[in-house]
Amino acid sequence: MLPILLITLVGALLIIRVIMIATGFYKEPLLRTFERYAQIDDSYNLLPPLLFGMGVFALGAGFLFVDAVGGQFTPILFCGVFFVLAYYAQEKRRWMAQYPDIFLTFPRWYVDLRERTTREERRRIAYMWLCLPRSMRLHYNGSDQHFQIWADQVILATITQTVEDQEAALLQIHEYV
Numbered sequence: 056m057l058p059i060l061l062i063t064l065v066g067a068l069l070i071i072r073v074i075m076i077a078t079g080f081y082k083e084p085l086l087r088t089f090e091r092y093a094q095i096d097d098s099y100n101l102l103p104p105l106l107f108g109m110g111v112f113a114l115g116a117g118f119l120f121v122d123a124v125g126g127q128f129t130p131i132l133f134c135g136v137f138f139v140l141a142y143y144a145q146e147k148r149r150w151m152a153q154y155p156d157i158f159l160t161f162p163r164w165y166v167d168l169r170e171r172t173t174r175e176e177r178r179r180i181a182y183m184w185l186c187l188p189r190s191m192r193l194h195y196n197g198s199d200q201h202f203q204i205w206a207d208q209v210i211l212a213t214i215t216q217t218v219e220d221q222e223a224a225l226l227q228i229h230e231y232v
Contacts, residue, residue, distance in 0.1 A: 059115055059122065062111060063115030067112055068108075069104065069108030070108040072108070080196055085161070086184045103141045103145040106141035110134045113130060114131070117134060162199075168206060172210060176213050179212075
C-alpha cells in the first residue's frame with residue numbers, strides 16, 4: 056500500500072510542478088533551456104512532462120482505486136495511454152511548434168524575455184540565475200516584476216561587456232596598424 060501511495064504522490068507532485076512552471080511560479084526549468092550552446096531552438100515544451108505526470112498519477116490512483124473498491128479495473132492500460140502520448144509529444148516537438156497557440160503556452164515573463172532578448176543575453180541570464188542564492192531565486196520565482204528588473208540588469212551587463220570587448224578589439228587592431 057505504501058509504494059502505491061508514493062507513486063500517487065510523485066504523480067501529483069509532477070503535475071503540480073508543471074502547473075507551477077505554466078503559471079510562472081517556478082522559473083528554473085525554463086531558464087535551463089537557455090543554457091544550451093549547441094541547440095538553436097531553446098523552447099520548452101510543457102506537454103510531455105504534464106502527460107508523464109498524469110500517467111504516473113493515473114497508475115498510482117488506479118491501483119488505490121482497485122485496492123479500495125476491489126474491482127477488475129486495470130489502471131495499467133489507462134496510464135499507458137498517457138505514457139504513449141507523452142512520448143509522442145516529446146518526439147513531435149517540431150510539429151507542435153507549428154501550432155504555438157495550442158501547444159506552446161508559457162507564462163508572460165517567458166514570452167516577454169524571448170521577445171526582447173538575443174540568444175546570448177538569454178544564455179547569460181540563465182548562467183547568472185545559477186549564481187543566485189536560493190533565497191533570491193525563491194523571491195524572483197514569486198515576483199515577475201522583480202525578475203524582469205534583475206534580467207534587465209543582466210542584459211545591461213551583457214551589453215556593457217560586449218561593447219568593452221569590441222572596443223578592446225578595435226584598440227588591438229589600431230596598435231598593430
